[in-house]
Amino acid sequence: MIKFHLKCDQGHDFESWFQSGDAFDKLVATGMVTCTTCGSADVAKSIMAPAVSTSSQITAPKQAEAALAEFRKKVEENSDYVGTSFAKEARDMHDGLTPERPIYGEAKFADAKKLVDDGIPVMPLPFVPTKKTN
Numbered sequence: 001m002i003k004f005h006l007k008c009d010q011g012h013d014f015e016s017w018f019q020s021g022d023a024f025d026k027l028v029a030t031g032m033v034t035c036t037t038c039g040s041a042d043v044a045k046s047i048m049a050p051a052v053s054t055s056s057q058i059t060a061p062k063q064a065e066a067a068l069a070e071f072r073k074k075v076e077e078n079s080d081y082v083g084t085s086f087a088k089e090a091r092d093m094h095d096g097l098t099p100e101r102p103i104y105g106e107a108k109f110a111d112a113k114k115l116v117d118d119g120i121p122v123m124p125l126p127f128v129p130t131k132k133t134n
Helices: 021-029 056-078 083-094 109-117
Strands: 002-008 013-018 043-045
Touching (some): 002 021, 021 043
16 A cells, blocks of 8 residues: 555645555546545646654654744744734834834734735744733
């Protein structure tokens, strides 16, 4: 059995198991492999890394946690926490109403999307802030 990462002509990504690479090719040729999202039969393999077991995989989660903790520390030490007023602060800096400075905080998805849509550079952080203004 082999697992392939697949992509349809509409850009949807998904995974599926096959008996072999030849079995995948035969099923695709007959239109038997379809996108799990839209049902398109125009499906191709995506680039994928081989699953290789190494001893470093055991320590990888700890290394990832340590890297995330270090990233969080740097963000919190070098940025101002603005809490739930993040979207307003980011927009005010972009519009030149307040001086630019590194900030982090919390925003509703719709507010963050509007910032991105308006060309204001923001990104989600992979952690919940520890500082609270209240």
